[in-house]
Amino acid sequence: MSDGVYVKGFVEDVPIVFTADTVASKTVISSKVFKSVNQGRQPALEKSSCLIGAGGTTIQECGKAKFTLKLGPLEITSEAIIADIEDEALLGYDVLKGREHGAADILLSKNKIVLDGVEIPCFQVGKNDKTRRVVVADDLNTPGQSEMIIDVYVSRKEEDDFDHEAEYLVEPSEHLAERYKLAMASTLVNINQATTCKVRVLNPFREEVSLKQDAEIGKAEKIERIVNVIAEQENTRETENQAQVGRVETRSNKHDGDMQLPFEPSTEEKVPRHLHDLFSKTIQGRSEKEKQAIAGLFGKYSSTFSTDELDIGLTNLIEHSIDTGDAKPIKQRPRRVPLAFANEEKQAIEDRLKKGLSKKARHLVQVP
Template identity: 30%
Template sequence: MYGDDTKYKPINLVLQITINGKQADAIVDTAAQVTVINFDFAKSLDPAIEVKEPVILRGAGKDNSITARYTDRVAIKVGKTETRWRVIVADITDPVILGLDVLQHIKAVINLVDLTITVDGEKLAAAVLNARNDKIKICRVKLGKDVIVPPQSQVHLQAKLSGDCEKDIIVQPTTNLKGLLMPNILSTAEHQVPVSLRNVTDKYITLKKNCNIGTAMEVAEVIEEAEDCPTLTVRKLEQLDPGKDILSCIPEHLQDMFMKSKKNLSFDQSRELAKLLVQFQDIFAKNELDIGHFTKIKHRIDTGDAAPVKERLRRTPLGFEKRRGGSLARFIE
């Protein structure tokens, strides 16, 4: 696929499957229309498979075509999903090439960010092979504790790796970080890696402990000089007032109290105060009619032997009808 003089080397996505009870590392190839196994792997299957009429595979081999043969239906097991499918036996170097026919039949979903393949709700971990057929180690990047990211702000923290890597790693964010931005990171292969999370929303975002935030992959090769590499030029930076960003996240009925309270506070202290006000905003009255409803404590009123007081219903005087209507409307609002 690549010439010897290129600086970019191919990598393959590999998934472990079972064919007629024998395990194999299959190359996942969505460009291959059919699933192919080589002759040596076909001969090792027990029971042996019977080959059928010859066919010609276009776009494969040195001459852009090779002669192959159909087989009977074989049992292909991917994770917990098993199916029977006709495959092709050909003179190829890899034991198995898992083609688009089987992938579409089992409704496989390939995620190149997490390097997983989901089949019938089961998420299977795939591996990556470099040009020398060496496996590139991949592991998950998870949080070691609960993290709260304030609105319109960025936090720096240490995340943990779910496995051990020997070489330097590249950390890529997962796709489920809704409302958060996380850059790709190049780091040393240590148990903890530094990550940055940017909240671009107007709400607090909480991530739980052991939440998967990215995937770490070993660096396959370092390219000294990249040809035709695009460059970015920063022409202007605008400085924003961080105080306004914090104020916009605080409820309107608490903004005046926040402005009076933060006069002698630093920016970090003001942000912590804003965080507390937003978190406990429901304990502050929004207006004079917001008296709340507290149900945590119940108590009895001992009236002794006193008889209940009964009074006849009284009609609201006409002079108070308009005032009562206005009060009810304010309560409803």
Template identity: 30%
Template sequence: MATQKQQGNKLEEGPTVGKRATAGGDGRTPAYALRPPHYALTDMTEKVNTSLVTQGWVGDKPCQVTVDTGAYVTEVRLDIAAGWPERQPNPDFSLQTVSGGSLPILNEVLLTLTLGRQPITMWVFVANITDELILGLDILRAYDASVDIGRQTLRLAEEEVSLWSPGVGPRPSSLLVAKDLVIPARSEGIVMARMENHLGVENGLVEQIPQAHPPEGIYVARTLVQDCQEVPVRVMNVTHKNQKLRRGSPLAHCEPVTLVALPEMRQPPAPGLTPKLADGTTAAKPHLSPEEFQELEDLVSEYADIFAQDNEDYGRTNKVYHRIDTGDARPIRQPLRVPLAKQAEGIYKLSLSWIIVQTRLRTNSFKCVHKVIIK
């Protein structure tokens, strides 16, 4: 089984490091040897570490995650795996380094890793590795994740998590005015600003300088920008006089962004699916695998004519009959049922009618008696 190793931005074929392991005594199916990190653990000087890392959480503890597309499985260091449910690993599995050395598997633990806002619960191997946690191809494939080495981002679900080189973490930068510029009164404009240092990630958020006093009446808009030498900054002058921004003067503050939530990209419905049917299949998508969702779409599309197109399209049928067997029991006629909300109102009206009738009766009786006495 040939593997690939990364050199710069190119991928080229490397030596064969995977081999079939010998079956254990319990008769389980033989498994392929699994390749851990793409660098040699026996001699770190043989290869320059070109992996990318990001900040994650194992439970409620921060953890530096190494994203390694050359690793077939996910591995965790012994101290990070402490306290999580564990089990004995499959004896047929073995770990091998690029240099051909063997790496013993100490245990297997079930832990929850959070990248961005995405929690991942998984069984991972425990080994004596230098990194805290190595994210391998098994998790990347299971969660349909993708790594963009050029942009240094990890696409996971509807989020992009920033990656960076080990030892070069994200850091904020001040933005300085690139050249002299005058902002007219009661207006806004785009000012080119120069970064004092690189952010270490692809994106940054431009904000007002914290704990500083910008020119009176000058406000900076919050903007998402890419990490480069000069970035555009939207500035507004709310005063009644022109404001001059001098070259090299502090303008704004740029904070590195390590997580970007992507807008949901809705795929066009399959041919033959109405918008109502497409909404129904989309609602079931989170609970299905990609293959099951495709089968559902094909099934609904094939029999789309038997589904209601809207709330008025249910119709009637004489294909099905329904009969309730009551035996020899006679039909029971019940009085009209009054909803609970209307019962109090009905009692009130009945009481009021009874009072009116009684009053009229008493009044008429008094009149009759009165007339008799007068006569």
């Protein structure tokens, strides 16, 4: 439905929604609605004058006849033109001008039209109606480190029952991550397909999160035109899982499982002394298995780190070659230092050589 004022009613025995159009001089019924009228109640059509649209274009018409129109509680007989229009029916000025009581009063603030002394309910469709609240349909708990398909309600309006294109894009609300520590995937839904809609929420943390019924978690905005729809698909690796909740594979899950590490886990006592401070900072907030894995990592690659301020990396360069697999060996250029630090670098090398470094190291360092 486009923006406008609408009235629920009937043409003969067919329920329709009239579009109140004060600009239209004549009431017009779509040919589709006319074909839906029981043949026994279809009036014979007469030739009518040429209809001109708002843009000056000619509208294809089938003829005119008198119909029984029911507008809310008001029933009248009026002439209407049958034509190929997008709306089900246009309620023109010929009806809205009224009879004994004068022209109709359209009271948008009260959502009603007063015609011939009768109050007719109406509803409005406008840009402000496009954004809807999305709330949880029932109490639920989202387990830690899991994703879940949940039922939600998208707020509805009276005119939604007559909307043939009720597609809405559901997105997380601004406070979802802050208040509930959850994430939600954007989802395209049709609010007229079922009472509730389904969306996916993700709990990336270990703690369980509870959601109460009617908790607002998102917003829905109407999509004017749908190009395509992404079909729902479960995790392809979980071929046997038909449950509502699917586990999320995270780094913590991998460490808790049987993941093969390129080194053996170790203990804090075996961490080299020059890496104790770094190890203490790294293991904060980690599980016991993660601490053992980090200890093993530091143990295997301890020579990568300088042992003291005099360690310039020559020992590691000579004794531990870089493993490049099937690729060619890596050739490193001789180490150079700025002239301002040449004396300090030279002194450090000489001190290191005095402590037993092989002569081979002399050719790996060039000091200007």
